[in-house]
Amino acid sequence: MVEYEKAVLDLxxxxxxxxxxxxxxxxxxxxSERKLQKTLNELEDDKKIVKxxxxxxxxxxxxxxxxxxxxxxxFEVDDFRIATAIEHLKPILxxxxxxxxxxxxxxxxxxxxxxxxxKLASQTGWYNPSKKIIxxxxxxxxxxxxxxxxxRDKQLDLDGKSKSFDYEEDARIVEEANRxxxxxxxxxxxxxxxxxxxxxxxxxxLRYLGDNYIPEDRPIQFVIAINRGTGERIx
Numbered sequence: 001m002v003e004y005e006k007a008v009l010d011l012x013x014x015x016x017x018x019x020x021x022x023x024x025x026x027x028x029x030x031x032s033e034r035k036l037q038k039t040l041n042e043l044e045d046d047k048k049i050v051k052x053x054x055x056x057x058x059x060x061x062x063x064x065x066x067x068x069x070x071x072x073x074x075f076e077v078d079d080f081r082i083a084t085a086i087e088h089l090k091p092i093l094x095x096x097x098x099x100x101x102x103x104x105x106x107x108x109x110x111x112x113x114x115x116x117x118x119k120l121a122s123q124t125g126w127y128n129p130s131k132k133i134i135x136x137x138x139x140x141x142x143x144x145x146x147x148x149x150x151x152r153d154k155q156l157d158l159d160g161k162s163k164s165f166d167y168e169e170d171a172r173i174v175e176e177a178n179r180x181x182x183x184x185x186x187x188x189x190x191x192x193x194x195x196x197x198x199x200x201x202x203x204x205x206l207r208y209l210g211d212n213y214i215p216e217d218r219p220i221q222f223v224i225a226i227n228r229g230t231g232e233r234i235x
Contacts, residue, residue, distance in 0.1 A: 004030070004031055004035065004036075004039045005039060005042070005043055005048070007026060007030050007031070008022065008026070008036070008039055008040065008043060008049070008066075009043070009048065009049070009068075011025060011026070012049060012066055012067055012068060012071075013068065015067070015071065016052070016065045016066065016067035016071050016075050017065065017066055017067070018063050018064070018065055019040075019063070019064040019065070019066060020063070022036065022040075022066065023036060040066060044066075047069065048068075048069075049066050049067060049068060049069070050066070050067060050068075050069050050072050051064060051065070051066055052064075052065045052066075052067065052072060052075060052076070053065070054075075078106070078108065078112070078116055079116060079119070079120060081106045082102060082106055082113065082116040082117060082120060082124075083120055083123065083124050085097065085102050085105040085106050086102065086117070086120075086124045086126050087124070088105070089101060089102070089105060091179075091183070092141075092184060092187070092208065093137055093141065093208055094137045094140055094141050094144070094176070095129050095133050095134065095137040096125075096126050096127055096128070096129045096133075097126075097129075098128065098129060098134070099113050099114045099117060099128060100113075102116075102117055104207075138208070138209060138210065138213065139216075140173070140176075141208060141209060142209055142213050142215050143170075143173050143215060143216060144173055144176040144177050144180055145177075145180060145187060145188055145189060145205065145209075146189065146191070146198065146215045147160075147167065147170075147173050147174060147176075147177035148177035148178070148180045148181045148188050149188040149189050149190075149191050149195075149198075150162070150165060150191065150195045151174075151177055151178065151181060152181060152185075152188060153191055153195055155191075155194075155195035156174075156195075158174075158178060159174065160173075160174035164194070164195065165195065186202060186204070187202055187204060187205045187208075188202075188205075189201045189202070189205065198215060201213075
């Protein structure tokens, strides 16, 4: 039995191996496939190796991998990175990230990101957002960032009150703006001195908004009336 265990351990000592690869290497030159599985089970019971299922790239099916215990963390690092990317991007985008956005964030191909995102969907709550969700969230994100910049520049109070800009009906925008002020300050745009216009967007922000984003105008509309008796204007 020691000989069979050594044969397996020698093959997995440097990096994880698929079960089928182990079969191809060891069966039948060293042992039968049945004997290999028995040996794998015993090594796993003795905690000398660990078994990890993983979706194969391009095929969508589960594959069984065997590795030394110390290799497991690095083997599952892509899973961790995708889960972390979802957690990082969702509060910034105000929606679930797309496959392409995850791929860019993690530095893998869209095909790899798609496999991992769907694999982890039940754990992360991720789903692929529709075009409408993406566009609605993009508009809202721009509104939130401009609002946050106005608060930063003292054009708007923390509660959304202002002499120049109307956020009376958008408490949620103001709430999110305060969160961005706290957590994502570097994403805020540079505004004109009066807070009316965006002078420049950070390059990272344009990744989320796109180059053609134009925020909604929010000036407070003043009603001018004329006192018929005196002819004076009344605001």
